[in-house]
Amino acid sequence: MTASRTALVTGANQGLGRALVEELAARMAPHDRVLLTGRDPDRVQAAAAAVAAGQAIARVEGRVLDVRDGDAITDLAAELGEIDIVFSNATSRMSPHDDPADQVDAVAETSNLATTRMLRAFAPRLRAGGRLIVVASALGTLDKLDHQVVGRFAAAATSLDAVDALVEEWRHAVHDRRAEEEGFGTWLNIPSKVAQVAAVRAVAQERRANDLAQDRLVMALCPGLIDTDASRPWFEDMSQAQTPAEAASWPVDLALAGTFDPAFYGELVQFARVLPWETGIPVPHTATT
16 A cells, blocks of 8 residues: 655645645545644634545645744644645735835744744655645745845855844844844845745755655745735736636646756755756836835
8 A cells, every 4th residue: 555645734724735635635645744834723724625525536634833933833744744745835915015014023933934944844854755845926036036145145055044133133123123224125025035945045055865765855835926916916917817727737746756857956946947046037017015
């Protein structure tokens, strides 16, 4: 009998996270399980029940996991022991008109410190053939940064501790109203997403040879523009946006495939294309703060 597999998705009550759970559950085997996680117990259980009642083949389990709680991540990783698929997808919603000082703590804790905690907890527990995918965006490349801080983010991509330290510096600069003059800018998404990709690159630097030998993949994902309540305020033209289900399709293909392109390892990837760390791709937006 084929060994059962476990997949974990964070931030999975709605949007892309839920679509990833739905796609995994529909395509994995009956003896496999997919953990749908989020912070709110009622929403987690309702979402898990709805997915299980749909096209699911694998078991769907709702689990409360607040990714801002490092102990909760560590405890879940210890409970699971080993894991096959992780989508680190949780993020903090914001709008273009929010005061960055009011939002930076939630962004740093949900998107950044949670990312490094997930990488620390689950990368060592990936089974052979496992996939650990951090959902980031096309904003996560160095060209999106002011020249004053490019070198700092590039240098931080050598260790998770260095990434965490730089995130804390950015966070304090935002609170102290120094972020713009120091080169961090006023759009929180850019430093946050670049730091997420830096964290993936830091882990990849340490693990690349051994992971590739065991067919394990650690990478960052740009899922592309998705039509959700969270993304609509940021983009003028949503006519080409994907539905969450469409956006989940290729990442789940990758997660379930027997092999992957080694060029993806440690990189930011969109639709099977590596987005260069230094140059990226242009991203239009309507941010006003």
